[in-house]
Amino acid sequence: MKAQTLLRSNNIFTAAKSEPFAGFVAVSGGKIAAVGAGDGNGYVGTDTKVYELGDRVVCPGFSDVHCFFTGYSVGFAGADLSSCKTLENIISVLKKAPRRCRQAGKYWATAGTENF
Numbered sequence: 004m005k006a007q008t009l010l011r012s013n014n015i016f017t018a019a020k021s022e023p024f025a026g027f028v029a030v031s032g033g034k035i036a037a038v039g040a041g042d043g044n045g046y047v048g049t050d051t052k053v054y055e056l057g058d059r060v061v062c063p064g065f066s067d068v069h070c071f072f073t074g075y076s077v078g079f080a081g082a083d084l085s086s087c088k089t090l091e092n093i094i095s096v097l098k099k100a101p102r103r104c105r106q107a108g109k110y111w112a113t114a115g116t117e118n119f
Contacts, residue, residue, distance in 0.1 A: 004031060004036060004046070005031075005046060005047065005048030005050075005051055006029035006030055006031050006036055006037070006043075006046040006047070006048070006051050007030060007031050007032070007050070007051060007052065008029075008030040008031075008051065008052050008053075008054070009027055009028070009029050009030070009043050009046055009047055009051055009052070009053045009054070010027060010028040010030070010054050010056055010061050011026075011027050011042060011043065011053065011054065011055050011056060012025070012026070012027075012028075012056040012057065012058070012059055012060070012061045013025045013057060013058050014056075014058050014059060014060045014061065015027070015028065015038065015061050015063070016060060016061070016062050017038060017062070017063060017064070018062075023060065024040055025040065026038065026039050026040040026041060026043070027039060027041065027042060027043030027046070028043075028061055028063045029043055029046035035063050035064055038063050038064075082096055082097055082099075082100035083096070084096055084097075
């Protein structure tokens, strides 16, 4: 398969290893078709646009998966108070909360965008 676009760089970083490498990223149909070391000439056809990026960093498939730890933890392991309308509702939900949500009389809980 020939790529529509080929990126060549001395600085490809995939996070599969701790160091970047010299190589290429082949793109076809708006998707990454291949990533590898070397020049990627096997993916170059007559209509392929080739970009020589030198030492510029290329991170194929990079996704920003950062999150704020407390919000993530509460959403994953905490008690959800977002549907509670009264203090009695809150107390009832907290009493049913899994043990992992309770430590030394404190609870991990969320109510919409607010963490407690």
